[in-house]
Amino acid sequence: MTAHNGRRHESLPDPEWPVLDEVVEYDTPWFTGGYDLVEQPDGGEKKYYWAELATAVVVVAVTDGQVLFVEQYRPTVRQTQMELPAGIVEGGESFTTAAARELEEETGFVPDSTSLLQDFWCSTGLLRHRRGFVFAEGLEPGERQLDSNEFLTPRAVPVDEALDVARAAPTNDATVEGILLAHEEGLL
Known part of the structure; x- marks a missing residue:
């Protein structure tokens, strides 16, 4: 299929x-x-x-002891959330390539290295949705290019506060998962 x-x-x-x-x-x-x-x-x-x-990618990007989040209003839940940068994987892209592109588009930073932490199917009782989680580091300034429906603000959070920020209401499943995966791998 x-x-x-x-x-x-x-x-x-x-x-x-x-x-x-x-x-x-x-x-x-x-x-x-x-x-x-x-x-x-x-x-x-x-x-x-x-x-x-x-298919989507979520980016755990770390620079200078801080994790990059994006703050954005989500009309679907009618609340502003702190989330990890994320976006759609375009045809022909790997999760790591998509992560580097989405990170630059949403935050204005380009990573010099990316690695796939995990990819899996989400909410399999209802969804056909695959999501990859990518760790990015070695960030250099790039150029933000937001989509027409993106109104978000990059926010840097100290690594030791990242999980608390991710778990604060209203929380986002992909953000919590990304932070926990990176922490489990010893990257945070």
Whole structure:
């Protein structure tokens, strides 16, 4: 199975349970929604609903003992959040290439090194969404280039405060995950 609109760049694996039908019910520039009609192991049939989101990257960027966050208002939850820089992985990009591009676009810093901490499927009970977490360091000034829907402010937070900032309400799952992964790897 391939992505419906080219936003997800990897194919889904062959199903273990037979997919009798795949139906797209909703298609927007941001996500696709639908269901698979699946034959279950007991022979019964069931619709498994899904929302497909673009493959994304989250960046844990460290410079001079500080982690770079971005502060932005999220209309979906109607609150301003402190988040890690993040964005969509474009076709043909690796997670690390996308991370360097997104970091410069959102914060104005270019990393001299990036490394993939982890990538995984998110909220697999409902979403078809893959997310990669990248550690970036050796930051040099670059040029911010915000998208037309991005209104954000870069904020530097001391490394020893990063987890507390990430966990402060309203929190963002990707930000907490990124900080915890980097901490577990001994990078923070």
